[in-house]
Every structure is written in structure tokens, then in C-alpha cells.
Amino acid sequence: MAGCVKVILLLLGCCCCLESHLKKYYYIDLPLSWINAREYCRTHYRDLATFESSDDMNGLQFQFEDSWIGLWDDPNSWRNQLGSGPNSWRWSSFEEPAKTSYMNWKSLEPRSSYDKKLSVLMVDGQWDEDSAYGPLFPFVCYTAVNETAKVYTYISNAETWTGAQKYCRHYHTDLALIENYAENAEVYLEAQSSKVWIGLYRVPWTWSDGSAPNFTNWGALEPGGTDDKDSCAVLSPTGKWFDLACEDSMPFICQDIIQVDYKSRVKMQIQTDADMTDPAVNTEILQQLSSRLTQLGQIDVKLHWTSPPSKKKRPGIK
Numbered sequence: 001m002a003g004c005v006k007v008i009l010l011l012l013g014c015c016c017c018l019e020s021h022l023k024k025y026y027y028i029d030l031p032l033s034w035i036n037a038r039e040y041c042r043t044h045y046r047d048l049a050t051f052e053s054s055d056d057m058n059g060l061q062f063q064f065e066d067s068w069i070g071l072w073d074d075p076n077s078w079r080n081q082l083g084s085g086p087n088s089w090r091w092s093s094f095e096e097p098a099k100t101s102y103m104n105w106k107s108l109e110p111r112s113s114y115d116k117k118l119s120v121l122m123v124d125g126q127w128d129e130d131s132a133y134g135p136l137f138p139f140v141c142y143t144a145v146n147e148t149a150k151v152y153t154y155i156s157n158a159e160t161w162t163g164a165q166k167y168c169r170h171y172h173t174d175l176a177l178i179e180n181y182a183e184n185a186e187v188y189l190e191a192q193s194s195k196v197w198i199g200l201y202r203v204p205w206t207w208s209d210g211s212a213p214n215f216t217n218w219g220a221l222e223p224g225g226t227d228d229k230d231s232c233a234v235l236s237p238t239g240k241w242f243d244l245a246c247e248d249s250m251p252f253i254c255q256d257i258i259q260v261d262y263k264s265r266v267k268m269q270i271q272t273d274a275d276m277t278d279p280a281v282n283t284e285i286l287q288q289l290s291s292r293l294t295q296l297g298q299i300d301v302k303l304h305w306t307s308p309p310s311k312k313k314r315p316g317i318k
């Protein structure tokens with residue numbers, strides 16, 4: 001193509017809706033347990049539905065009954081054992097599940113009842129769960145002397161679990177790590193019969209891919225906590241979420257991530273000596289522009305003229 005073509009691009013159009021349209025939801029009116037529903041979605045779509053914002057919730061453009069969504073508090077990973085899933089109990093000092101099988105839960109604990117980080121209180125030498133953010137209690141820090149020996153220190157200032165963790169990490173090794181009966185007895189002794197935070201915690205309610213939710217839409221007083229079997233989340237037609245036993249049979253909502261075609265109108269003012277009314281010339285311009293935009297944006301861009309170039313001169317433009 002002859003001559004140098006200078007192009008001024010004005011990008012118009014709307015890209016605001018791109019993200020919410022990337023995810024597409026499907027209502028499957030087939031009552032299954034949560035696990036089987038997830039299997040179905042993973043086979044036919046991508047996964048059970050996740051919602052990262054209220055925009056996502058607006059993507060539900062269909063009628064539905066109470067349905068499973070992809071949020072759960074995997075009961076097998078925390079209820080009876082120190083499992084290794086995203087919802088399992090873990091120790092603050094290594095942010096991982098226990099390396100020994102020692103546990104000293106109070107009877108009927110642990111239970112599920114909160115939607116936020118859960119942490120553990122020692123009460124009369126036994127372990128009891130509470131919310132990491134709400135109540136203030138004294139706590140016990142530990143200092144690692146060597147690989148096996150720990151020195152425990154009682155701190156009488158009442159703190160949230162998170163505040164206590166910060167303090168211990170600053171002045172000691174971490175919040176109390178307890179790996180056997182003898183250590184539990186030492187912490188109990190240090191605690192001087194106060195209720196104290198220890199370093200055990202967990203993150204309940206994660207999406208089926210293990211990620212923690214940034215957005216939740218629980219109904220009032222949910223997740224319930226009245227029945228500790230309720231470990232899977234249901235979306236009601238009101239848009240609110242509640243928890244139910246994962247074994248129940250419910251319809252469900254799957255999601256797929258689909259490729260979105262969106263259009264932008266591009267206004268160009270072209271300064272050139274070439275004859276823009278020549279179809280061969282303006283086709284070549286489009287091709288060059290397309291490939292340049294594709295390179296820049298790393299997406300496939302295809303351009304076409306909405307109106308063919310004309311020779312009309314505009315005032316003020318050479």
C-alpha cells in the first residue's frame with residue numbers, strides 16, 4: 001500500500017457488561033444430592049454455580065425453585081477428623097492441618113454455625129469453637145525452643161482471635177500450637193482456668209473449587225447452625241442463600257464460562273494519500289488494523305467498515 005497511513009482511533013461502545021456475561025447459568029430441574037449435582041455440572045457444564053457479586057446474581061434470568069449452588073462447608077473435611085480439605089481445621093503456626101492426630105474437642109464439638117473464620121477456645125482444657133472476629137478472650141502464645149520443645153505464655157489481655165494471632169506472631173512464635181496430651185495440659189495450666197484462644201482455626205464455606213467467597217448473600221440468621229448437618233448452600237428464588245444437609249435431593253444451578261463476542265464501534269479519521277475509495281486499499285487497511293489490534297490486545301479482533309470510506313474532507317483536519 002502506498003503512502004503512510006495515520007490513523008486516529010476513537011474507541012466507543014460498552015465493555016461494562018463483559019464480565020457478568022462471561023458466566024452463564026443453567027437451571028437443572030433434577031433433584032440430586034449436592035455431590036451428585038456437582039458431578040452432573042462438571043460433566044455437562046463447568047461446575048455448580050458460583051456468585052462473585054450481585055451482578056452475577058442478576059445473571060439468573062430464569063424461573064427456579066430452591067437449588068443447590070457451589071458453596072459448601074465440606075463436612076468430611078472438618079467434622080470428625082483433622083482432614084486436609086479447604087474447610088479443615090488448621091494450626092496458625094503452619095497454616096495447615098495438624099501433623100499429629102491429637103485433638104481434644106469438647107463433646108458435641110466441632111459444630112458448624114458461622115459463615116466467617118472459626119477459631120478455637122480452650123475451655124477447661126477442652127476445645128470449643130467460636131467466631132474469630134467477635135468475642136474477646138485472653139490467649140496463649142508459644143515460642144518454639146527447638147523442633148520439639150515449646151514454651152507457652154499466657155496473655156491476659158482480651159483480644160479477638162485475629163488480634164491474638166497478630167500479638168503472638170509479633171512477640172512469640174505464634175498462637176499456641178498443641179500437638180499432644182502433655183502440651184494440652186501445659187496450656188491448660190498456663191491459662192489459669194480462663195477461656196483462652198489457641199492457634200486452631202478454619203475457614204468454613206468455600207466454593208466447590210476450594211476458593212473462599214468474596215461475596216455472600218445469606219438470608220437472615222443463615223447459615224443456620226440449628227442443625228450441624230447443614231453444610232451445603234441453597235439459593236432460594238428470593239435470591240437469598242440458606243444451608244441444608246448435603247444429602248438432601250434438590251434441583252441445582254450449573255454454570256459454564258462462555259466466550260463473549262462484544263462489539264465496539266471504532267471511529268477513524270484517516271490521513272492518507274492513498275485512494276480510500278479503492279476497495280483493495282481499504283481492505284488492506286482493515287487487515288493491518290485488525291492484526292495490530294489482535295497483537296496489542298491478545299484477543300482475536302475482526303474489523304469491518306460500517307460505512308465505506310469517502311473522500312469528504314473535514315474542516316480542521318489536513
Ligand SMILES: *[C@@H]1O[C@H](CO)[C@@H](O)[C@H](O)[C@H]1NC(C)=O
Nearest residue numbers: 144145146147148149150151
Ligand atoms: C529441645 O529443648 C529442650 C529444652 O531446652 C531440651 O530438653 C531438648 O533436649 C531439646 N531437643 C532437641 C531435639 O534439641
Ligand SMILES: *[C@@H]1O[C@H](CO)[C@@H](O)[C@H](O)[C@H]1NC(C)=O
Nearest residue numbers: 051052053211212213214215
Ligand atoms: C477475591 O478477593 C481477592 C482479594 O481481594 C482477589 O484476589 C480475588 O481475585 C477475588 N476473587 C474473585 C473470584 O473475585
